[in-house]
Amino acid sequence: MTHELTRRDAIAALSAVGASLAGCAAPSADDDGQSADGDQSLSDHDRGTLSAAAEVLYPDDVTAVESFVERYIDGRATDRPEHAAGIADAVEYLDEYCQAWYEADFAALSVDERDEALRRMSADEADSVPDGSDVERLRYYVINDLLLALYASPTGGQLVGIENPPGHPGGLASYQRGPQS
Amino acid sequence: MSDIRTPSDRVDRTPSDRVDRTPSDSADVCVIGAGPAGALIAHRLAAAGHDVVVLEAGPRFDPEDRIEQMDDALRPAHGRPDIWEMGGNRDAFTSSGDRQYPLNHARVKGIGGSTLHWQGMVMRLHERDFGVASREGVGADWPIEYDDLRPYYAAAEDALGVAGASDNPFEPPRETPHPMPAFEPSYSDSIFAEACETLGITTHSVPNARNAEPYDDRSACVGYGTCQPVCPSGAKYDATSHVEKAEDAGARVIDQVPVQRLEHDDSGEAVTAAVYATPDGETHRQEAREFVIAAGGVETPRLLLLSESPQYPDGLANSSGAVGRYFHEHLFAGTGGVIDRETRQHHVGFNTTESHQFYDDPATGTESGVPSADAEADDLGAIKLEFFNYAGPSPVDAALSDGGWGEDLRERVADTYGNHLTVGALVEQTPRRENRVTLDRSTTDDHGNPVPEIHWEIDDRTRRTIERANEIQEAILADLDAEITWQVGPTETGPAAHHMGTTRMGTEPGESVVDDRARTHDLRNCWIAGSSVFPTGGAMNPTLTIAALALRTAEHVERRL
Structure with missing residues (x-):
């Protein structure tokens, strides 16, 4: 079974991170995944790097990752430009690290190499700290940002058994329902 | 366009750096603190045509930021105090006694006060709570009865907007239904209902100050x-709701102006001015005919103590010596575990089922599974049982705290989330004179004032009550064949962020700070609103009682205008 991330998931994820109520009306991604207004502080390279990271961070059966991440990141950049700057800095560090070890940018590596690179720099052991070390900021602005986007969305919540995860305004019906067979 | 507003739809206010923070020329009433008590009083008096000024130490948070604040709250990188900008020199404090008191986790300074971060549970105190000393020989009796507060409870439920049902056989008499129907029970409530029915424990809905x-x-x-x-x-x-209503009715509400001290007249019988600081370093005096201190259970006594004068060397309104004393809390007792089926937690952040069966009579067991308390340990305080809808780790928190990613992370989060249950409880703490808020003169805040020192310990009766709550919780989880994985008992317990007792209400000026109207015994135009006036606190979340008392006090203040 696959779990396709949808436009609804991206909007739901934005609702958990600061673009919620404006999420539908604010500049965001078109259906083809391109920026609607081009006024982003994140470059195409930054956005591609985040999609490449999500391929590592998300479970294998999650599909439509690239369009989900691009919608999410564009909304994020619009609503919290200071946060987008943190993302861009973290991507820069990620590429510097990968150039040093693999002589390629992070997004150019295979999925296995990306996973290896993140573990080599101990991103799996680092605390998530917005003003911390390079790896701690990578953990905060890239890894945890993408994990929050997924697990605060309906599809991401369903991956672990909850269709209305905290941060998602999923209404008042689900808490009353029993397990779905 | 809909009339329904979200916080970000609220009326734009003047940017913080352009706010006029000079005093009003002819205020009838100066209210210190813009939490629920201050906001309700300011609204009622302004609506009655009086000139009201509210001085608030904290900022006016931008409603547009609420979702960003939620974003931060979902991330383990941000602690609770960060979300509402608590901490630093402004909020410095000292904790002494055998319990560390986490003050800045337990309050918010700002327009709206601690209701900005509260849970929103709003129960009336029981009739028993107003006469604990007479009935049980501990604490102090209130100078008023439940019936004195009853109409104000109803008014408070209307003001706050309470969703509730009249299905609680243990609650005191009420005259009208709640203004909104109760939230429907959760799926996990139905799991607990099976066990409670077997054990003879009656459960019922939870009144929530949350729109159903x-x-x-x-x-x-x-x-x-x-x-x-x-x-x-x-x-x-x-309380931003009633701050807005107060402003719409003509009140001035000024943020970021911590009151430094109160001044009194030569006779020592009336407050003449509140001296406050502004962000740009100015100091002003706000004069008024009446003063209402509504700064919470720690800052209210601190302000009175800071207002010492040659005539009142021990602080203002403190001829009893009771200012700052009898600080008490509600203690949390909890037992949690896992069962072999899904429990559907964390869909909402509030509870929908409770039991007050062990509130008035905590020692008595049931015929079918909850033992009575041992005879040598049956002197107990009130217990309010809560059945959580957010037991165990949140899946979002689990995902962000794990460290890993990919398929492995998904499996671990799915394993972690899903079958947890928690029975919590609020437990009454016996007020003791030794538990108190004083001034720590060795440490100063950002304005050079001594910080509050909180000396907080837990007595044997309260410990016994926590153990009794644990015993009842264990019986419920045992009936569900749950594997108990954690318990918060007398050693691990912590406060529920309810600061009570530090300017207690009473009939005797030698033993209490305010009278039955919440006016200080010592100064004829100085009133106190908030849970600091509670002589005892039962085991009910205090805000509905704070609101009811505030509405009652507003009437008394208005009679003097």
Whole structure:
């Protein structure tokens, strides 16, 4: 079974991170995944790097990752430009690290190499700290940002058994329902 | 266009750096603190045509930021105090005694006060709570009865917007239904209902200051599930609602102006001015005919102590020596575990079922499974049982705290989330004179004032009551064949962030700070609103009682204007 991330998931994820109520009306991604207004502080390279990271961070059966991440990141950049700057800095560090070890940018590596690179720099052991070390900021602005986007969305919540995860305004019906067979 | 507003739809106010923070020329009333007590009083008096000024130490938070605040709250990188900008020199404090008191986790300074981060549970005290000393020989009796407060409870439920049902056989008499129907029970409530029915424990709904339907121009709950510490939809009541109403009625509400001290007249019988500081370093005096201190259970006694004078060397309104004393809390007792089926937690951030069966009579067991307390340990305080809808780790928190990613992370989060249950409880703490808020003169805040020192310990009766709550909780989980994985008992317990007792109400000026109207015994125009006036606190979340007392006090203040 696959779990396709949808436009609804991206909007739901934005609702958990600061673009919620404006999420539908604010500049965001078109259906083809391109920026609607081009006024982003994140470059195409930054956005591609985040999609490449999500391929590592998300479970294998999650599909439509690239369009989900691009919608999410564009909304994020619009609503919290200071946060987008943190993302861009973290991507820069990620590429510097990968150039040093693999002589390629992070997004150019295979999925296995990306996973290896993140573990080599101990991103799996680092605390998530917005003003911390390079790896701690990578953990905060890239890894945890993408994990929050997924697990605060309906599809991401369903991956672990909850269709209305905290941060998602999923209404008042689900808490009353029993397990779905 | 809909009339329903979210917090971000609220009226734009003047940018902080352009706010006029000079005093008003002819204020009838100066209210210190813009939490629920101060906001309700300011609104009632302004609506009655009086000139009201509210001085608030904290900022006016931008409602547009609520979702960003929720974003931060969902991330383990941000602690609870960060969300509402608590901490630093402004909020410095000292904790002494055998218990560390986490003060800045337990309050918010700002327009709206601690209702900005509260849970929103709003129960009336029971009749028993007003006469604990007479009935049980501990604490102090209130100078008023439940019936004195009863109409104000109803008015407070209307003001805050309470969703509730009349299905609680243990609650005191009420005259009208709640203004909104109760939230429906959760799926996990149905699991607990099986066990409680077997054990002979009666459960019932929870009154919530949270919109089950649109109310007072605010949205119905949409299930963000982050009630504590921030509700982005505005469905949860917070006191910014009555601050706005007060301003619409003509009150001035000034943020970021911590009151440094109160001044009194030569006779020592009346307050003449509140001296406050502004962000740009100015100091002003706000004069008024009446003064209402509504700064919470720690800052209210601190302000009185800081207002010492040659005539009152021990602080203002402190001829009894009771200012700052009898600080008490509600203690948390909890037992949690896992069962072999899904429990559907964390869809919402509030509870929908409780039991007050062990409130008035905590020692008595049931015929079918809950033992009575041992005879040598049956002197107990009140217990309020809570059945959690947010037991165990949140899946979002689990995902962000794990460290890993990919398929492995998904499996671990799915394993972690899903079959947890928690029975919590609020437990009454016996007020003791030794538990107190004083001034720590060795440490100063950002304005050079001594910080509050909180000396907080827990007595044997309260410990016994926590153990009794644990015993009842274990019986419920045992009936469900749950594997108990954790317990918060007398050693691990912590406060519920309810600061009570530090300017207690009473008939004797030698033993209490305010009279039965909440006016200080010592100064004829100085009133205190908030849970600091509670002689005892039962085991009910205090805000509805704070609101009811505030509405009652507003009437008394108005009679003097």
